[in-house]
Amino acid sequence: MSSATTVVKNPKEDVWNGGKSPMKASYGKLMMWFFLLSDAFTFSALLISYLMVRFTHPQFELPYSEFFFSDLHWPIPEKVFNAAPFLHGADLPLLFVGIMTFILILSSVTMVLAVEAGHRMDQKDVEKWMIWTIIGGVAFLACQAWEWSHFIHGTEEGLILSDGTKFFGANLAHNEYGPPLFADFFFFITGFHGLHVTSGVILNIIIFYNVVMGVYQRRGHYEMVEKVGLYWHFVDLVWVFVFTLFYLI
């Protein structure tokens, strides 16, 4: 056994030598943050490459009032996304996607309120706010499913191709709105985001079940609610960027 003595440094200077949490956060919370950072890079890569592809395609140069669909120029999003359920035939640019944004931000707010209730160890309030968050997530997914189905089905007019035939709707090879990559990116980006929303809803349901069973009340803290809350806010954050970069710009 070594006979050397160690000098114990001033604890305040010893933060990084083990035995403490230098970032004052638990392992689980830290790992969630770093996972979200990596996921942010993934979505950034998708969105930035979308912008690059979009702006290297020929743009529609005339005023919006003269817009027409063609696979020779990139479509104007507010001309593509102008439909809403129960309002067939009406021209409502970006209305439905605005409603979707509203729903998702609202579900983020209810999630914050669930975390706040967790800080007060108020099980009933955590249940209440988590249920609303789950409902908001499911509502968003339902809206996105409608959006996809309308996009795939197409409009009544369709697109007249160069050989005179009409094309309706969208698939990965062709779409009636613009160049093939337009539909490809729409499906991939909103689909990848929708996958995150789905997994978020499933996680929220599992944690909600645990809340109801009193697991976290017995544990003495609702940190798990905080962690899934971080994931849910990230999902909302990505949508905020997708909404701006895909539908507004």
Add this chain to the structure above:
Amino acid sequence: MASHDSSMSQEEIRKANTKKVIRIALILFVVTVIEFALAFIWPDGSDRTLLNVLFIVLTIVKAFYIVSEFMHLGHEVPVLMYSVVLPLVFIVWLVVALMNEGSAIFNSFMGG
């Protein structure tokens, strides 16, 4: 488990915290409404570069509130905050790099 009232009761704490959350939520809604308004009042046919810059700035404002307040990162220890925020500078790098050299990929396999 002792329930100790500090300066406020449980109910008052709940009300105060809820008020803060609703305040941030309203900021997010107002910024979103501004984005929509800008999109629809922009004169048809005019240059949309400024509009796009405004969209991106407003979106970053929303992102700031969501990350800092909803995700609580603004109230964490600075080391944690910087560990998450500073690597995002690579996204800025990616945008600048692609804007300047992104078209090279088309030169290489589409014959220029």
